[in-house]
Amino acid sequence: MTKPIITVRDLHLFYDDFEALKGIDMDINENEVTAFIGPSGCGKSTTIMCFNRMNDLIEGCRIEGEIKIGGKNIYDPSIDVTRLRTEVGMVFQNPNPFSKSIYDNIAYGPRNHGIKDKSTLDEIVETSLRDASIWDEVKDKLNQNAQSLSGGQQQRICIARSLSVKPKILLMDESTSALDPISTGKIEELVDKLKQEYTIVMVTHNMQQAARISDRVAFFLTGEVVEMDETEVIFNRPKHKKTEEYITGRFG
Numbered sequence: 316m317t318k319p320i321i322t323v324r325d326l327h328l329f330y331d332d333f334e335a336l337k338g339i340d341m342d343i344n345e346n347e348v349t350a351f352i353g354p355s356g357c358g359k360s361t362t363i364m365c366f367n368r369m370n371d372l373i374e375g376c377r378i379e380g381e382i383k384i385g386g387k388n389i390y391d392p393s394i395d396v397t398r399l400r401t402e403v404g405m406v407f408q409n410p411n412p413f414s415k416s417i418y419d420n421i422a423y424g425p426r427n428h429g430i431k432d433k434s435t436l437d438e439i440v441e442t443s444l445r446d447a448s449i450w451d452e453v454k455d456k457l458n459q460n461a462q463s464l465s466g467g468q469q470q471r472i473c474i475a476r477s478l479s480v481k482p483k484i485l486l487m488d489e490s491t492s493a494l495d496p497i498s499t500g501k502i503e504e505l506v507d508k509l510k511q512e513y514t515i516v517m518v519t520h521n522m523q524q525a526a527r528i529s530d531r532v533a534f535f536l537t538g539e540v541v542e543m544d545e546t547e548v549i550f551n552r553p554k555h556k557k558t559e560e561y562i563t564g565r566f567g
């Protein structure tokens with residue numbers, strides 16, 4: 316049973332006069348992995364950042380159209396943006412843990428939400444690290460600086476940090492492109508596990524990755540979604556010539 320959790324209707328986004336998104340329509344299903352693919356500069360990051368209103372921070376950025384998450388228009392003036400960013404977490408390309416202990420990285424969000432009780436925090440830290448498949452590697456060194464870990468471990472710390480505030484949706488913008496193949500494989504396994512509880516939207520340049528772990532794929536080209544469908548359809552019988560050219564490596 317698939318059910319859309321994010322619906323995008325006729326989304327246009329302008330950076331000053333430049334129209335970066337030219338009327339995006341899409342449904343993103345709950346508890347699925349949706350991959351955004353397409354050449355550089357076609358609007359994948361711009362779209363993903365709309366989902367937790369990260370674009371609000373960019374001067375000259377203006378949007379038209381509608382994005383609903385869980386049935387609510389997230390650009391409605393009544394929306395609490397801090398709360399939205401809790402519900403819609405984000406993991407970036409380069410791992411960016413704080414220069415703090417592993418424990419404090421994960422406890423950071425919950426503490427900001429007013430949780431002070433030590434045993435409650437301990438439990439959240441452990442659960443988040445377990446859910447991010449890194450507990451066994453760090454459980455004996457929770458006081459160590461998170462930046463001393465390997466890149467792949469740091470990225471899983473960043474995922475654990477997002478999970479600590481119990482999001483519904485996890486956005487990943489090329490979150491494995493700075494990692495070695497083994498670390499990438501671990502994150503892919505993790506994503507496959509997390510989709511039971513979360514909805515994941517990932518931007519990836521890696522076609523094999525999109526084919527391996529996503530349920531649906533949106534192919535972007537110059538600010539538009541050319542085609543969005545089940546992963547198997549996109550890779551085996553795309554309806555558009557441009558999609559076929561891209562996935563077979565003829566451009567991009």
Ligand SMILES: Nc1ncnc2c1ncn2[C@@H]1O[C@H](COP(=O)(O)OP(=O)(O)O)[C@@H](O)[C@H]1O
Pocket residue numbers: 330333335353354355356357358359360361362373
């Ligand atoms: N902050 C910004 N100000 C102006 N233009 C931007 C900004 N961010 C992105 N763009 C432009 O918007 C288009 C889409 O960019 P982006 O969403 O980053 O593409 P992708 O993630 O697919 O590589 C590009 O032409 C890019 O140059």
Ligand SMILES: [Mg+2]
Pocket residue numbers: 359360361518
């Ligand atoms: Mg990008």
